[in-house]
Amino acid sequence: MIRIAIQAKGRLNEDSMALLTEAGMRISESRRKLLAQAEGFPLEVLYLRDDDIPQAVADGVADIGIVGLNEVEERGKDVEVVHRLGFGKCRISLAIPKEEDYEGLSWFSGKKIATSYPGILGKFFSENGISANIETIAGSVEIAPSVGMADAIFDIVSSGGTLVSNGLKEVEKVLFSEAVLIAGKTLSEEKRQLLAQMVFRFEAVERSRGMKYMLMNLPQDKVEDAVKILPGMKSPTVLPLAQDGWCSLHVVVREDELWTKIEQLKGIGAEDILVLALEKTIR
Ligand code: ATP
Ligand code: MG
Numbered sequence: 001m002i003r004i005a006i007q008a009k010g011r012l013n014e015d016s017m018a019l020l021t022e023a024g025m026r027i028s029e030s031r032r033k034l035l036a037q038a039e040g041f042p043l044e045v046l047y048l049r050d051d052d053i054p055q056a057v058a059d060g061v062a063d064i065g066i067v068g069l070n071e072v073e074e075r076g077k078d079v080e081v082v083h084r085l086g087f088g089k090c091r092i093s094l095a096i097p098k099e100e101d102y103e104g105l106s107w108f109s110g111k112k113i114a115t116s117y118p119g120i121l122g123k124f125f126s127e128n129g130i131s132a133n134i135e136t137i138a139g140s141v142e143i144a145p146s147v148g149m150a151d152a153i154f155d156i157v158s159s160g161g162t163l164v165s166n167g168l169k170e171v172e173k174v175l176f177s178e179a180v181l182i183a184g185k186t187l188s189e190e191k192r193q194l195l196a197q198m199v200f201r202f203e204a205v206e207r208s209r210g211m212k213y214m215l216m217n218l219p220q221d222k223v224e225d226a227v228k229i230l231p232g233m234k235s236p237t238v239l240p241l242a243q244d245g246w247c248s249l250h251v252v253v254r255e256d257e258l259w260t261k262i263e264q265l266k267g268i269g270a271e272d273i274l275v276l277a278l279e280k281t282i283r
Contacts, residue, residue: 001042002194003060008047012179015087020045022279023201042194048216054079057184063191064184064198070156070177074119079182083199084207088179092117094172095163096152097145103259108152115154124174142166158226195240207281212258212275215250216265216273217241223249252278 006016018029025041036045053067056257058077066077066079068088072081094113097100105128112133115121121134135150142162144150154174158161181202183195218226223238226249230236236251250271253261262273 001044001275002064002191002198003044003046003062005046005048005053005056005065005067007053007067010050012041012050012088012198013068014066015085015179017153019066019085019087019202019205022205023198024264025198040052040092041198044197045117051075057158057182060186062184064195065182067182068177069180070117070120071174072180072182073119073175073177076119080185081180082183082195083181085179085181087271088177090156090158090177091173092120092154092175092177093157093170094121094152094169095142095157095170096141098167099162100168100169102169105130105172107171111151112149113154114141114150116141117154120175121154133199142168143191166224204280204282207283208278210255211252211281212255213250213276214258214261214273215248215276216252216270217246218249218265218268218270220245222245222268223247223263226265226270229261229268238279252281 005088007013017027020038025043026040027036028253029037029046034047036136038045046056048056050071053062053065054072054075054077056062056081057065064082066085068090069081070090072079096107101109108125108130108205109132112135113121114135114137116138118134125132133146137144138148140267141153141155143166144153145168146166153168157170158200160170176230181199192248227235230251236249239248239250242249258275267271
């Protein structure tokens with residue numbers, strides 16, 4: 001049995017749950033408890049606030065956890081980042097009032113900066129020889145400059161829209177974050193093995209993200225042209241058809257390239273193109 005801590009509610013909850021489900025670890029949604037048993041894998045799920053996840057994993061309350069890299073860095077707990085999960089992407093940046101001239105980090109010397117990430121900011125400033133006043137506040141960091149609480153902020157940015165609507169501009173991107181899988185450093189051999197199995201399943205799910213399975217009928221003498229249109233992947237599978245001179249071609253394509261590939265393939269005579277969802281890719 002292995003115990004994973006995930007965010008109880010908030011931005012990472014849904015993707016964390018979806019990842020576990022797609023990896024064959026179902027958690028019944030009915031009457032969700034603080035601690036739930038998964039089906040399909042010897043896994044317990046502990047629902048916590050994201051702030052508490054690094055500590056829970058460091059202390060062994062949970063064996064592993066899914067949390068933003070930003071929280072891992074901020075808490076500074078002794079945990080291992082096992083795997084990047086590719087969702088919950090954001091960055092933590094320094095932003096200043098938009099009318100200010102900005103010529104470099106020295107702008108921040110002697111200034112007051114509001115943030116919920118004093119640990120990361122303190123480290124960044126000391127590495128860069130900047131001495132500034134870090135004002136820790138729990139929320140609504142972006143309004144601090146306009147109400148006179150601070151000269152600048154250090155906060156999470158995803159699109160940048162919140163900054164603009166508060167009259168701020170992003171001047172330094174300090175940390176790029178995404179959800180990560182973390183583990184305690186003293187897991188038993190049994191738990192290490194379960195963790196490796198989970199990572200294997202997560203990778204299979206990740207490889208299939210944004211990929212489609214495509215099959216089509218193609219004149220036999222166009223197979224070489226089709227292979228040129230579909231570079232970068234292993235050769236497509238070619239199966240004979242009952243009708244002479246035709247074959248069935250199967251291939252995995254990236255979703256963002258799907259329509260250009262379809263148009264090119266139609267151009268060389270492909271017919272009856274089917275596009276199917278790709279659920280897992282096992283290597
Ligand atoms: P909790 O109640 O669990 O403490 P929270 O309010 O601290 O939740 P959320 O706003 O749910 O946290 O964000 C969780 C994580 O999602 C962040 O720590 C960060 O890693 C990631 N994230 C991705 N994009 C954003 C964004 N635009 N704003 C805030 N967090 C983001
Ligand atoms: Mg939090």
